[in-house]
Amino acid sequence: xxxxxxISGLIVGLAFGYALQRGRFCxxxxxxxxxxSGDSTLFRAWALAVLVQLxxxxxxxxxGALPITVPPLWxxxxxxxxxxxxxxxxxxGGCSSGTCYRVGEGLAGSLLALIAFxxxxxxxxxxxxxxxxxxxxxATVSDTRIGATLPEFLHLPTWVLVPPLALVTGAWLWxxxxxxxxxxxxxxxxxxTALGLVGVAGWLxxxxxxxxxxxxxxxxxxxxxxxxxGTPSALDWGSLLIAGLLAGSFLSALIHGExxxxxxxxxxxxxxxxxxxxxxxxxxxxxxxxxxxSLTGLSVLSLxxxxxxxxxxxxxxxxxxFMFIRPMRRAMHGAPS
Amino acid sequence: xxxxxxxxxxxICPYPLFETRKHLEALGSGEELEVYVxxxxxxxxxxxxxxxNGHTVVEVVEEGDSEWRIVLRKS
Numbered sequence: 001x002x003x004x005x006x007i008s009g010l011i012v013g014l015a016f017g018y019a020l021q022r023g024r025f026c027x028x029x030x031x032x033x034x035x036x037s038g039d040s041t042l043f044r045a046w047a048l049a050v051l052v053q054l055x056x057x058x059x060x061x062x063x064g065a066l067p068i069t070v071p072p073l074w075x076x077x078x079x080x081x082x083x084x085x086x087x088x089x090x091x092x093g094g095c096s097s098g099t100c101y102r103v104g105e106g107l108a109g110s111l112l113a114l115i116a117f118x119x120x121x122x123x124x125x126x127x128x129x130x131x132x133x134x135x136x137x138x139a140t141v142s143d144t145r146i147g148a149t150l151p152e153f154l155h156l157p158t159w160v161l162v163p164p165l166a167l168v169t170g171a172w173l174w175x176x177x178x179x180x181x182x183x184x185x186x187x188x189x190x191x192x193t194a195l196g197l198v199g200v201a202g203w204l205x206x207x208x209x210x211x212x213x214x215x216x217x218x219x220x221x222x223x224x225x226x227x228x229x230g231t232p233s234a235l236d237w238g239s240l241l242i243a244g245l246l247a248g249s250f251l252s253a254l255i256h257g258e259x260x261x262x263x264x265x266x267x268x269x270x271x272x273x274x275x276x277x278x279x280x281x282x283x284x285x286x287x288x289x290x291x292x293x294s295l296t297g298l299s300v301l302s303l304x305x306x307x308x309x310x311x312x313x314x315x316x317x318x319x320x321x322f323m324f325i326r327p328m329r330r331a332m333h334g335a336p337s
Numbered sequence: 338x339x340x341x342x343x344x345x346x347x348x349i350c351p352y353p354l355f356e357t358r359k360h361l362e363a364l365g366s367g368e369e370l371e372v373y374v375x376x377x378x379x380x381x382x383x384x385x386x387x388x389x390n391g392h393t394v395v396e397v398v399e400e401g402d403s404e405w406r407i408v409l410r411k412s
Contacts, residue, residue, distance in 0.1 A: 024377065024378045024381065029350060029351075029378065032350075032351055033382065036351055036354065036355070037354065037382070037385075037386040037389070037390075038389070039382075039385060039386065039389065041385075093349040093350050093351070094349075094350075107349070107376075109349045110349075179385070181377075181381050182380055182381055182384050182397060183377035183378070183380050183381050184377075185377060185378075185381065257402045257403060258377055258402075258403045259402075259403070260375060260402060260403045260404075262346070262347050262375055262376065263347050264347050264348055264349050265347070265348075268348065268349050268352075271349075272349070324351065324355055328355065328358065328359065331359045331362070331363075332359075332362050
C-alpha cells in the first residue's frame with residue numbers, strides 16, 4: 001500500500017506537470033488573457049478540464065466506484081481567502097499550478113512565489129495567522145445549514161443538474177475554434193482533455209490510498225513546508241503528486257528546449273514574494289486554491305469551491321484592473337504624443 | 338529597421354504583452370517594433386494579440402533555446 005501510494009501519486013504528478021507545461025495551463029493566465037486581450041483560449045482549456053472531470057467523477061461516483069469528499073463551505077473564509085488568492089496570483093504572475101510548473105521551467109520569480117506560498121500556508125495553518133483562519137471559518141455560514149454542494153442547495157439530484165451543465169459548457173466549447181500556438185504548445189482542446197483525465201486519474205489513484213479527493217496543491221504544499229520547518233510527516237499521495245508535478249514540468253521543458261533560468265528585475269521578485277504570500281494565506285483560509293477548489297472541487301459541485309472560485313476571479317479582476325488595465329488606458333489616452 | 342526595440346527577457350507574464358502593447362500603440366501606423374522574449378507563453382500571447390488586433394507579425398526568429406525576436410508592424 002505504501003509503495004503503491006508513492007508510485008501512483010508520483011505518476012499522476014508527472015502527467016499533471018507535463019500537461020501543464022505543454023498546455024501553458026494557468027488559471028491566472030486564462031482569466032487575465034480575457035481581460036487584457038480578449039483572448040479566451042486558456043479559459044476554454046480550464047472549462048474543458050472541469051467539464052471532463054465533472055462528467056467522469058459524477059459517473060464513477062454514481063457507479064459506486066469512487067468515494068468522494070466535498071470541500072466544505074465556509075462562506076466568509078471562502079470569500080476572504082478567494083479574494084486574497086486572486087490578488088496574490090496576479091502579483092505573482094501565476095496561480096498555484098502555473099507557479100509550480102514554471103518553477104520546473106526555471107522561472108526564478110515563480111520559485112520565490114512558491115516558497116512564499118508554502119510559508120503563507122504554514123503561517124496560517126499553525127502560525128501567527130491561525131486566529132484569522134479560525135475566526136473566518138467559525139463566524140460564517142457553514143455547509144451544515146445550506147448543504148455542501150449545488151445539488152443539495154437546490155434540492156435537486158446530481159443527475160438532473162450535471163447533464164444540462166455539461167451540455168451548455170460543451171456546446172459553447174464545441175463552437176470555439178482551434179488556436180495555434182507558435183511556440184508548439186498543445187491546443188486548448190488537447191490540454192483541457194488531458195488535464196481533465198489527469199484529474200479523474202487523480203481521484204481514482206488517491207482514493208485507492210484512502211485519500212478520497214482529487215488533485216490539490218495547498219494541502220500537499222502544507223505537508224512539504226511543515227516538514228521542512230520542523231513538523232515532519234510521512235510522505236503521502238499528495239506530497240508525491242507535487243514532486244511529480246515539478247519533475248514532469250521540468251522534463252517537459254527540458255525535452256522541448258524551453259528550460260532556461262529566467263531572472264526578472266528586483267521589483268518583480270518582490271511582487272512574486274508578496275503575491276506568493278497572499279496566495280498561501282488565502283488558499284489556507286479558503287481551504288484550497290485554483291486546483292483544489294477551481295478544478296477538483298468544481299467537479300463535485302462544491303458550494304465552497306464555487307464561492308472561492310468566484311472570489312478568486314473577482315480578486316484577480318480587481319488587481320488586474322489597477323495593475324494593467326488602468327495604466328494601459330492612461331498610457332494610450334493620457335500620455336502626450 | 339524597427340523604430341523601437343524592447344527587451345522583455347527574464348520578465349514575468351503579462352509584462353511582455355503589456356509593454357509590447359504600450360510601445361506599439363505609441364508608434365505611428367506602419368512603424369515596426371522589435372521585441373525580445375525568452376518565455377514561450379509571451380511569444381504566443383504577443384503574436385496572437387497582434388494578429389487579433391490587425392497588426393502584422395513581420396517575423397519571429399528563434400535566437401536560441403527559448404529565446405525569440407519578434408518584429409511587429411503597427412496597422
